[in-house]
Amino acid sequence: MTVFNNIEILNNESLAKYTSIGIGGNADYFIKIRSKPDLYAAIEWAEKNSLPITVIGRGSKLLISDKGIRGVVLQLLGMDSMVIEDRFVYAEAGASLIRLANLTVSQGLRGLEWAIGIPASVGGAVTMNAGAYDGSISDCIIEVEVFNGTGFERLSNEQCQFDYRQSVFMQRPELIITSAKMGLVPDSRERLQEKVNLYKQKRAASQPMGRTCGSTFKKIGDVSPGEVLDKAGLKGYTIGGAMVSPAHANFIINKGNATCQDVLMLIEYMQETIFEKIGKMPELEIRVLGEF
Numbered sequence: 550m551t552v553f554n555n556i557e558i559l560n561n562e563s564l565a566k567y568t569s570i571g572i573g574g575n576a577d578y579f580i581k582i583r584s585k586p587d588l589y590a591a592i593e594w595a596e597k598n599s600l601p602i603t604v605i606g607r608g609s610k611l612l613i614s615d616k617g618i619r620g621v622v623l624q625l626l627g628m629d630s631m632v633i634e635d636r637f638v639y640a641e642a643g644a645s646l647i648r649l650a651n652l653t654v655s656q657g658l659r660g661l662e663w664a665i666g667i668p669a670s671v672g673g674a675v676t677m678n679a680g681a682y683d684g685s686i687s688d689c690i691i692e693v694e695v696f697n698g699t700g701f702e703r704l705s706n707e708q709c710q711f712d713y714r715q716s717v718f719m720q721r722p723e724l725i726i727t728s729a730k731m732g733l734v735p736d737s738r739e740r741l742q743e744k745v746n747l748y749k750q751k752r753a754a755s756q757p758m759g760r761t762c763g764s765t766f767k768k769i770g771d772v773s774p775g776e777v778l779d780k781a782g783l784k785g786y787t788i789g790g791a792m793v794s795p796a797h798a799n800f801i802i803n804k805g806n807a808t809c810q811d812v813l814m815l816i817e818y819m820q821e822t823i824f825e826k827i828g829k830m831p832e833l834e835i836r837v838l839g840e841f
């Protein structure tokens with residue numbers, strides 16, 4: 550471990566433990582960021598050593614290469630403050646989306662109930678434009694603060710170019726999201742809690758157990774990739790340690806010893822199956838990172 554300006558830089562850190570699917574080789578360097586000064590220090594150190602930077606959140610959408618990620622990986626989970634002022638919410642990038650949703654519901658603010666059950670950080674949720682049921686994070690984002698390599702900048706909702714599970718941050722990984730301002734709507738706590746309970750029940754009934762990175766493919770228009778794969782008999786289909794979930798065919802489960810290569814081969818097979826059945830290629834929702 551190296552220490553530079555109060556930040557601890559871990560060498561050859563295994564990334565599998567930072568992802569919900571439990572897969573991934575090592576990062577050359579890994580830094581847990583707790584504050585903006587930490588972020589400045591990490592960027593200064595990376596620049597001094599001419600190393601590329603990759604930012605991860607809670608790793609719930611990530612499939613990381615078996616060879617890992619070259620350069621420096623930053624995780625901002627220590628920057629996790631959440632402040633509510635009137636109907637506005639200010640959350641740092643590392644804040645848990647589930648905690649934020651619970652907090653806003655308890656304060657009688659509507660707009661994030663759909664997020665209960667999504668194991669995301671705010672930074673990851675903004676990047677992926679996470680959503681479920683009747684909402685997505687883009688519905689309530691007012692502005693997003695980013696570090697753009699030289700300083701901090703605020704992007705309006707429009708500048709974030711949100712679309713279905715998509716944002717400008719996916720095309721511009723050099724932008725590091727540090728916080729987001731959201732606008733919510735006052736509503737009855739009881740009514741919001743009822744909605745949350747309903748979503749929890751729905752999720753418990755449909756979401757597979759096990760190590761996964763959520764939906765593998767985006768919806769294809771109105772077509773659900775999970776239904777196509779289910780009809781094609783792929784539930785339970787396994788390559789190496791990677792299996793199509795027997796509960797939901799759009800989820801891949803790590804049975805314990807899956808490699809990134811197993812998952813990629815399974816993804817290819819699922820993609821080909823969907824193309825064969827409906828003549829359209831599904832788009833990957835999972836984020837694949839690292840050296841190949």
Ligand SMILES: Cc1cc2nc3c(=O)[nH]c(=O)nc-3n(C[C@H](O)[C@H](O)[C@H](O)COP(=O)(O)OP(=O)(O)OC[C@H]3O[C@@H](n4cnc5c(N)ncnc54)[C@H](O)[C@@H]3O)c2cc1C
Pocket residue numbers: 569603604605606607608609610611625642666667668669670671672673674675676677678679680681718724725726727756761762763764836
């Ligand atoms: C059980 C389960 C259920 C899920 N259900 C849903 C669901 O209902 N709806 C849904 O939309 N998703 C769902 N997901 C997927 C996932 O939770 C979301 O995509 C989430 O938004 C990812 O957030 P994260 O913090 O884990 O980001 P990560 O997976 O760590 O990263 C995702 C992307 O964001 C980037 N990123 C993360 N933080 C920053 C930052 N601060 N600055 C710049 N870039 C950043 C990363 O580089 C990466 O490209 C589910 C996942 C699981 C495992």
